[in-house]
Amino acid sequence: MTSGYALAVRFTTRDADAAQQFDALVNRALEGIRNEPGTLVYVVHVPEDEPLVRVFYELYADYDAFQAHEAQEHTKLMLREREQYLISTEVEFLNEMTGKRPAAEAT
Template identity: 70%
Template sequence: MPSGYALTVRFTLRDATAARQFDDLVAQTAAGIRAEPGTLVYAVHVPVDEPLVRVFYELYADRAAFQAHEDQAHTKHFLAAREQFLAGIEVTFLDELAGLSKRPGAEG
């Protein structure tokens, strides 16, 4: 049975200055996110050859953990503050395919 609640978010930033400021905002927000018990993975990537793009991969224990993340003061601050740096945003919610994830203690 699938478990977890995942999404990717692709942020396109206005320019190099906005990208630096956005990265600073992400760094400021990270400490709060690390303390969330239901947030399993919160990874930020820069695609090769796309310096103005950031891709987030987020994995939560379940939908309630995602909602708890969204309700945090640090998340609300990030969501409001990020807008000034963005040229675009694309969110994709993901369904897990059963049997493909490697869980701790699983053989494989």
């Protein structure tokens, strides 16, 4: 078993306007998330035929990297502000077993 720690989160927004505002909130948070060294993947998906749903896949180097992500101000702001746009949130925490992942960036 490897050390990766991941989440799959399904958000359902209230309506098309809320989806747009939620997307803008996420895009602002991504400015900071892109600089988090332990956040390996942070991708937002829209399922086919479900325009009000957003599915996030987040992969962290390990649990400590996830905790560091949660402690960031841009993440705290997104967590605080997101509820006004949503009607539901479903979270699955995932422990990595095996697979293909992005290569570590050269430093």
